[in-house]
Amino acid sequence: MLQSTMLHIQARQTFSRTCNFAKRYLATAAPSKIHVGILLKRNPVILRKLTEFEHAYYTYRESLEQAESRPFHREFYFKKGSTAEQRWLDAQDAAAAAAERLEGGRTPLVQPRDEELAGLETAERVTEADKGGDVKSLDRALERTLYLVVKKADNGSWEFPAGPLEGEEVLHEGATRHLHSEVGSSLETWVVGRTPVGHIAAQDKKTFYMKAHILSGKIEPNKRFAQDFAWLTKQELKEYLQPAYYEQVHKMLAEF
Amino acid sequence: MLPTTCLRRAIPIVKTRNPAGLTSGQYLAGTPSSTRYNSSTSNKKVKDVSGADKRYQLIRDILYSREVPTTQPKPIPPASAALFTAPVATDPANPQALKRDAIERAWAILKEREAVAKVQELRGMYESMRSAMEELERTDRRLFEAAKVAADREEVVVFPRRLRVPTDTPPLEGWDYDMKTGTR
Numbered sequence: 343m344l345q346s347t348m349l350h351i352q353a354r355q356t357f358s359r360t361c362n363f364a365k366r367y368l369a370t371a372a373p374s375k376i377h378v379g380i381l382l383k384r385n386p387v388i389l390r391k392l393t394e395f396e397h398a399y400y401t402y403r404e405s406l407e408q409a410e411s412r413p414f415h416r417e418f419y420f421k422k423g424s425t426a427e428q429r430w431l432d433a434q435d436a437a438a439a440a441a442e443r444l445e446g447g448r449t450p451l452v453q454p455r456d457e458e459l460a461g462l463e464t465a466e467r468v469t470e471a472d473k474g475g476d477v478k479s480l481d482r483a484l485e486r487t488l489y490l491v492v493k494k495a496d497n498g499s500w501e502f503p504a505g506p507l508e509g510e511e512v513l514h515e516g517a518t519r520h521l522h523s524e525v526g527s528s529l530e531t532w533v534v535g536r537t538p539v540g541h542i543a544a545q546d547k548k549t550f551y552m553k554a555h556i557l558s559g560k561i562e563p564n565k566r567f568a569q570d571f572a573w574l575t576k577q578e579l580k581e582y583l584q585p586a587y588y589e590q591v592h593k594m595l596a597e598f
Numbered sequence: 599m600l601p602t603t604c605l606r607r608a609i610p611i612v613k614t615r616n617p618a619g620l621t622s623g624q625y626l627a628g629t630p631s632s633t634r635y636n637s638s639t640s641n642k643k644v645k646d647v648s649g650a651d652k653r654y655q656l657i658r659d660i661l662y663s664r665e666v667p668t669t670q671p672k673p674i675p676p677a678s679a680a681l682f683t684a685p686v687a688t689d690p691a692n693p694q695a696l697k698r699d700a701i702e703r704a705w706a707i708l709k710e711r712e713a714v715a716k717v718q719e720l721r722g723m724y725e726s727m728r729s730a731m732e733e734l735e736r737t738d739r740r741l742f743e744a745a746k747v748a749a750d751r752e753e754v755v756v757f758p759r760r761l762r763v764p765t766d767t768p769p770l771e772g773w774d775y776d777m778k779t780g781t782r
């Protein structure tokens with residue numbers, strides 16, 4: 343009697359285990375195809391400009407610091423009659439003419455101007471690409487993060503580059519391979535880790551997006567996949583992407 | 599001879615105040631640097647001694663300087679307890695405090711908004727990543743296992759050296775379209 347119950351229990355366990363195994367196997371062999379998408383971003387090249395309030399606040403705090411600080415004893419830091427002392431005094435004289443008085447009749451201390459640094463050539467923060475609104479240029483919007491979007495060849499909609507996985511490759515390997523096939527190989531990229539940053543689940547396919555940075559190079563769209571391309575900020579992407587598509591991808595984009 | 603010099607060195611050098619009330623440390627605005635600043639060293643009565651003594655004297659002058667900042671010092675306990683009970687100045691008779699508190703409150707509001715926005719952005723990114731991994735687990739176990747960042751793996755995600763840090767101004771040559779740095 344006991345033996346038959348034991349056998350019955352064992353049979354039930356085996357049956358349920360087989361069912362689970364079949365479920366998992368069937369799940370992996372599901373009809374939905376897996377695509378890998380690439381969120382290629384160009385990081386900001388320059389630091390953000392301070393807002394008027396930020397600039398005013400920092401100036402206010404600096405003036406407080408100057409007013410509340412203990413006096414600067416120049417004979418401790420400069421040898422008497424040295425050229426460094428003279429250079430420092432000249433800088434204070436020059437600043438005294440322009441600066442306002444602090445409380446107590448003191449003027450703020452200034453550093454002598456480093457002639458070598460002042461003579462360095464610097465590039466403009468606002469480039470021609472900014473003025474011309476050239477969305478294909480990587481010199482545009484230097485303060486912002488730019489994302490690559492392509493105009494799909496089949497339906498003409500703007501999307502992030504994406505394509506099916508091939509063979510036994512994994513997501514981050516497929517991302518590099520497909521990116522080079524879609525936008526050319528004359529670019530240096532870095533895919534961040536192995537984990538996808540977002541996904542879109544459609545009826546026929548599921549696309550998992552990998553984040554990548556572009557370090558150098560240019561985009562040469564492959565006509566088979568992409569008619570056109572653009573480098574856009576998150577706010578501009580809202581105009582270009584389909585609303586439903588934007589809703590699903592906007593969380594993985596950086597605000598600034 | 600010897601005892602007298604020792605005695606002389608042992609006497610602390612008294613800083614003499616000049617008639618203008620300036621000490622050696624104060625820099626008076628508007629005065630051209632060519633004029634001699636009244637300093638205690640010039641009025642010193644004691645004979646010039648070795649360089650080491652001068653430095654000690656200088657440090658002593660600085661440490662025990664009579665000059666103090668002319669703005670209100672910050673209160674020390676228990677007077678600072680008032681800051682916790684009334685953190686914002688309300689007395690209209692003290693316009694400086696009102697101004698200072700208004701500025702600091704505005705700054706705090708700005709920083710709070712920035713922090714909230716940053717947390718929201720990061721939360722959105724995290725949720726997006728999490729739901730992608732959950733979907734991947736349901737869809738394809740092989741890819742899911744490969745996508746996991748497990749503690750038992752040896753490989754560590756490292757940043758490429760050429761990932762540039764933002765600077766005040768962009769590079770002179772602009773964006774490197776020809777991948778020149780890669781060929782160096």
